[in-house]
Amino acid sequence: MSTDKPLGYAATLILSALRAGARYGLEVIDRTGRSSGTVYPALRRLEAAGLVEAHWEDREEAHDDRRPARRYYRITPEGDRALERARERFRARQNALGWDEADPTGAS
Numbered sequence: 001m002s003t004d005k006p007l008g009y010a011a012t013l014i015l016s017a018l019r020a021g022a023r024y025g026l027e028v029i030d031r032t033g034r035s036s037g038t039v040y041p042a043l044r045r046l047e048a049a050g051l052v053e054a055h056w057e058d059r060e061e062a063h064d065d066r067r068p069a070r071r072y073y074r075i076t077p078e079g080d081r082a083l084e085r086a087r088e089r090f091r092a093r094q095n096a097l098g099w100d101e102a103d104p105t106g107a108s
Contacts, residue, residue, distance in 0.1 A: 007086040010034060011051075014042050015075055015083040018052065024070040043073060051079030 007015070010032075017031040028039050046052040054073045062069040075083065 006089055007082055009090075010038055010042055011046060012083065012086040012090065014039060014046065015051065015079055015086075018073055018075040019080065019083060023072050023074070025073075028073070046079065047073075051076055051082055 013032040013034065014028055017028045020031065022028045022031050025036070025040055025043065028034075028043070029036055032039065043052060043054070047054050052073050053076055054071050057070050057072060059069045
């Protein structure tokens with residue numbers, strides 16, 4: 001994924017979730033309402049594009065908590081800029097449709 005190429009809706013949601021404080025895949029899934037089959041491949045693509053950084057937590061910590069190790073993600077400065085461009089693009093589309101944030105159906 002090139003950072004020059006506009007982000008799709010799912011990638012925009014995922015980056016928004018990371019910016020809002022989601023740190024690992026299941027938190028992203030919970031915040032976005034997207035399936036694991038959408039979120040995890042997208043996170044890998046975003047990482048490959050340099051929009052997200054990731055690292056595995058210490059296995060001992062996970063073991064002490066009696067769960068599998070988590071892969072933690074964070075949005076990079078480049079990802080932050082790409083997210084802002086995507087948000088502007090989506091706002092422009094909403095405006096073109098006559099939708100506003102208070103009434104996303106355009107019924108007003």
